[in-house]
Amino acid sequence: MPRVALTPGAADVLRRLRADHGELMFHQSGGCCDGSAPMCYPAGEFRTGSSDVHLGDLAVKPGFTVPVWMSAAQFEYWSHTHLTIDVVPGRGSGFSLEAPLGVRFLVRSRLLNEEEL
Template identity: 55%
Template structure:
């Protein structure tokens, strides 16, 4: 059986920031913002601090953190692999890394035809 293709991956730089944030706050989660504050930015929260609803889906795990997105936003992004990265500069969000002078960002690329057949499934959120 072929290895499933993840919908979300993470850079080493982002892993280093996640480690620092996790050390201070414990288990983390991500939610891809749909346009508030920093536009469409990945937001990092203590696990359970962001209220998920039936309109959210779980795209997978990124470095041990669940990664969620609104279902209607996923309809636009479902053909792309997301890469969680980090860059210097304070964002205007409530994400936990902001006080560190960095912010998480998403880079994306289209899946290849071969990858589409092996994508990790998306999970519905049930509240």
């Protein structure tokens, strides 16, 4: 069972961003500056390490996946949830690649059921 999924609208935005920026990645920090939003970066621009958890890879289309990372501290709070990355109108953080498009990524979550846990 994947821990993270993607809405069709978010996949559309990722395809557009990939055309402009190349390979991509997400990081969900839970910090104050990004308002706990999933941040989209060119792959490798945000350095991950032992303080991060790889939640999985989003299959945007054949041959195009986007890895999703979360800080380990944030994962402690969200370890019992399934996350779906969505996109909505409005400006999010200036650090995430979608900001100039007038949209922002956000995470929708649900509790994992007993079978998924």
